[in-house]
Amino acid sequence: SHSINLAVIPGDGIGQEVVAQGLKVLAAVLPQDVKLETEEYDFGARRYHATGETLTDADLDSLKKHDAILLGAIGDPSVPSGVLERGFLLKLRFAFDHHVNLRPSKLLPGVATPLAGQPAIDFVVVREGTEGPYTGNGGTIRKGTEHEVATEVSVNTAFGVERVVRDAFARAQARPRKKLTLVHKNNVLTFAGHLWTDTFNRVAQEFPEVTTDYLHVDAATIFLVTDPARFDVIVTDNLFGDIITDLAAAVSGGIGVAASGNINPSRDFPSMFEPVHGSAPDIAGQGKADPTATVLSVALLLRHLGYETEAARVETAVEADLTERGTAVRTTDQIGDALAARVAS
Amino acid sequence: SHSINLAVIPGDGIGQEVVAQGLKVLAAVLPQDVKLETEEYDFGARRYHATGETLTDADLDSLKKHDAILLGAIGDPSVPSGVLERGFLLKLRFAFDHHVNLRPSKLLPGVATPLAGQPAIDFVVVREGTEGPYTGNGGTIRKGTEHEVATEVSVNTAFGVERVVRDAFARAQARPRKKLTLVHKNNVLTFAGHLWTDTFNRVAQEFPEVTTDYLHVDAATIFLVTDPARFDVIVTDNLFGDIITDLAAAVSGGIGVAASGNINPSRDFPSMFEPVHGSAPDIAGQGKADPTATVLSVALLLRHLGYETEAARVETAVEADLTERGTAVRTTDQIGDALAARVAS
Numbered sequence: 001s002h003s004i005n006l007a008v009i010p011g012d013g014i015g016q017e018v019v020a021q022g023l024k025v026l027a028a029v030l031p032q033d034v035k036l037e038t039e040e041y042d043f044g045a046r047r048y049h050a051t052g053e054t055l056t057d058a059d060l061d062s063l064k065k066h067d068a069i070l071l072g073a074i075g076d077p078s079v080p081s082g083v084l085e086r087g088f089l090l091k092l093r094f095a096f097d098h099h100v101n102l103r104p105s106k107l108l109p110g111v112a113t114p115l116a117g118q119p120a121i122d123f124v125v126v127r128e129g130t131e132g133p134y135t136g137n138g139g140t141i142r143k144g145t146e147h148e149v150a151t152e153v154s155v156n157t158a159f160g161v162e163r164v165v166r167d168a169f170a171r172a173q174a175r176p177r178k179k180l181t182l183v184h185k186n187n188v189l190t191f192a193g194h195l196w197t198d199t200f201n202r203v204a205q206e207f208p209e210v211t212t213d214y215l216h217v218d219a220a221t222i223f224l225v226t227d228p229a230r231f232d233v234i235v236t237d238n239l240f241g242d243i244i245t246d247l248a249a250a251v252s253g254g255i256g257v258a259a260s261g262n263i264n265p266s267r268d269f270p271s272m273f274e275p276v277h278g279s280a281p282d283i284a285g286q287g288k289a290d291p292t293a294t295v296l297s298v299a300l301l302l303r304h305l306g307y308e309t310e311a312a313r314v315e316t317a318v319e320a321d322l323t324e325r326g327t328a329v330r331t332t333d334q335i336g337d338a339l340a341a342r343v344a345s
Numbered sequence: 346s347h348s349i350n351l352a353v354i355p356g357d358g359i360g361q362e363v364v365a366q367g368l369k370v371l372a373a374v375l376p377q378d379v380k381l382e383t384e385e386y387d388f389g390a391r392r393y394h395a396t397g398e399t400l401t402d403a404d405l406d407s408l409k410k411h412d413a414i415l416l417g418a419i420g421d422p423s424v425p426s427g428v429l430e431r432g433f434l435l436k437l438r439f440a441f442d443h444h445v446n447l448r449p450s451k452l453l454p455g456v457a458t459p460l461a462g463q464p465a466i467d468f469v470v471v472r473e474g475t476e477g478p479y480t481g482n483g484g485t486i487r488k489g490t491e492h493e494v495a496t497e498v499s500v501n502t503a504f505g506v507e508r509v510v511r512d513a514f515a516r517a518q519a520r521p522r523k524k525l526t527l528v529h530k531n532n533v534l535t536f537a538g539h540l541w542t543d544t545f546n547r548v549a550q551e552f553p554e555v556t557t558d559y560l561h562v563d564a565a566t567i568f569l570v571t572d573p574a575r576f577d578v579i580v581t582d583n584l585f586g587d588i589i590t591d592l593a594a595a596v597s598g599g600i601g602v603a604a605s606g607n608i609n610p611s612r613d614f615p616s617m618f619e620p621v622h623g624s625a626p627d628i629a630g631q632g633k634a635d636p637t638a639t640v641l642s643v644a645l646l647l648r649h650l651g652y653e654t655e656a657a658r659v660e661t662a663v664e665a666d667l668t669e670r671g672t673a674v675r676t677t678d679q680i681g682d683a684l685a686a687r688v689a690s
């Protein structure tokens with residue numbers, strides 16, 4: 001179609017500022033004949049304090065009508081830990097079955113990394129988004145007493161594991177190095193470990209060109225700092241993916257440039273794109289936030305909607321900007337303007 | 346007592362070589378009047394292949410009689426993943442209730458780190474060792490079919506969480522910086538998260554001198570590479586501890602120098618001390634393995650048995666050796682000899 005009907009969720013903290021830049025770049029990169037419609041939604045701490053609501057069924061019905069969702073950040077210290085995470089972010093991922101949580105890591109020349117040397121980092125993590133320890137299964141008995149027992153249940157299904165493993169193989173197949181690493185902890189979490197490992201090995205037979213590899217999650221963290229160049233595509237469980245993608249972001253330029261997509265490849269529901277960084281309330285409203293991660297999330301959004309050329313233009317613009325950025329301090333707006341100018345030209 | 350009755354488990358791969366150096370240093374550092382008795386046990390891949398056994402009740406009865414256990418490494422690619430881990434390593438931790446899994450990280454001058462700069466790293470992780478996702482709870486239904494469901498249950502008890510949190514506070518209290526960070530994921534794993542957080546905050550009131558802090562596990566991995574100097578003592582869950590201690594080892598000199606203790610502070614059962622690295626079958630038998638992590642594990646063993654002076658002597662010797670080591674390549678034996686000479690003098 002020649003229109004994009006986008007739900008925009010600025011959210012909390014720096015969300016508003018960075019999303020504005022993402023939209024600026026999106027408008028600049030789209031061909032003239034593509035109509036961009038946006039509808040802004042007020043979710044997050046403000047709405048929660050005003051109404052007690054995080055994400056209602058009516059909200060989900062409205063969001064469902066869009067082609068995609070762009071999110072800034074949700075989270076504020078004034079809200080108890082877990083309320084917005086479980087009540088909004090995870091609720092949305094589960095409601096729209098965002099099972100492919102896509103998180104690319106690429107270290108560009110000139111970008112600061114805490115690692116010595118300038119390792120060649122260019123990989124993507126395909127994190128499962130709707131299962132594992134994130135399902136909210138579990139409970140507490142004898143709460144607050146010395147006999148309290150709290151459980152968390154990681155739920156893993158053949159259906160859920162296979163579809164994300166298959167997606168990861170397809171992504172690896174489409175990349176020049178064609179390498180896929182499964183990250184799990186199958187020597188300890190043997191029930192889920194068998195399911196993941198067996199599924200991975202079975203699907204591998206359909207992708208004979210893809211080189212495969214297995215690492216325990218603890219060993220994976222070591223390689224992420226000692227030899228990140230070894231990774232091409234990683235597929236992993238929801239919780240391991242959460243952990244290693246933050247580490248991956250840290251080593252490949254910081255969470256200021258880490259983008260992510262919460263994708264439902266079936267397109268039955270809109271996918272959501274968001275920077276990995278949070279709401280960073282300490283710097284909110286000061287024009288200090290780096291909108292690069294949001295702009296890169298817009299590139300993932302464009303690619304998901306079939307605008308491959310435009311997605312690549314945004315990524316090229318960011319790469320050029322980052323490479324040339326040096327140590328000059330620019331405002332959120334200035335970076336957004338520079339990127340919009342690059343993609344338009 | 347003026348004797349140490351030690352169980353020695355060389356195990357697989359490089360285990361034999363590194364344990365020999367650990368014993369050499371132990372013998373050299375002990376005062377003349379302390380009688381050191383050792384009994385060697387044959388566990389690991391060889392015994393498993395020969396007998397199908399990993400760790401029997403009779404084995405546990407024998408091991409129980411010792412004051413402590415020194416382990417090299419258990420694990421071999423010829424044994425299916427999980428068999429030795431669950432059947433030996435974890436079985437022993439659970440049988441002897443090794444709930445304090447102690448893993449210090451200290452970056453010494455001159456030691457290589459993948460991090461740029463030479464950050465001041467000196468912290469210790471107190472990892473819970475007998476609960477969480479390591480209990481083996483969970484299961485599989487419809488195995489091997491498209492309807493397979495595999496679960497893993499993380500079990501957390503007030504008893505288990507409180508004792509390890511209390512141990513960590515006491516360790517923080519005894520250190521100059523007196524700072525303790527709880528690492529969890531309480532915004533997603535809310536049942537276990539509440540138990541950990543509430544327990545942590547309650548015990549904190551008994552340690553008013555200790556500064557406290559909380560980090561989600563994903564954020565903790567970021568700080569471990571961007572600002573590891575911020576950490577003093579970390580207390581965390583079994584699985585998060587597994588992950589972040591491998592990362593901690595990687596940034597603070599590599600797993601070649603990472604020591605650990607599987608401690609039961611009650612002394613009802615012997616505690617076990619082991620290097621964090623595995624059996625490294627690729628370099629086994631070649632005299633290439635670095636025994637430093639084993640020697641540092643011997644220091645933890647000495648401290649646990651009350652030989653504080655001797656423990657400190659071993660650590661000082663290792664620090665001096667590492668600082669002076671430079672790029673000279675030495676054999677396993679040479680490093681052991683050098684360390685034994687240092688502690689003896």
Ligand SMILES: CC(C)[C@H](C(=O)O)[C@@H](O)C(=O)O
Pocket residue numbers: 085086089090242276532533563
């Ligand atoms: C905020 C939290 C629920 C979320 C997660 O754990 O998935 C975040 O850490 C992320 O990685 O997107």
Ligand SMILES: CC(C)[C@H](C(=O)O)[C@@H](O)C(=O)O
Pocket residue numbers: 187188218430431434435587621
């Ligand atoms: C080998 C494995 C069972 C073990 C663990 O996961 O605890 C290891 O990784 C460790 O950290 O001691």
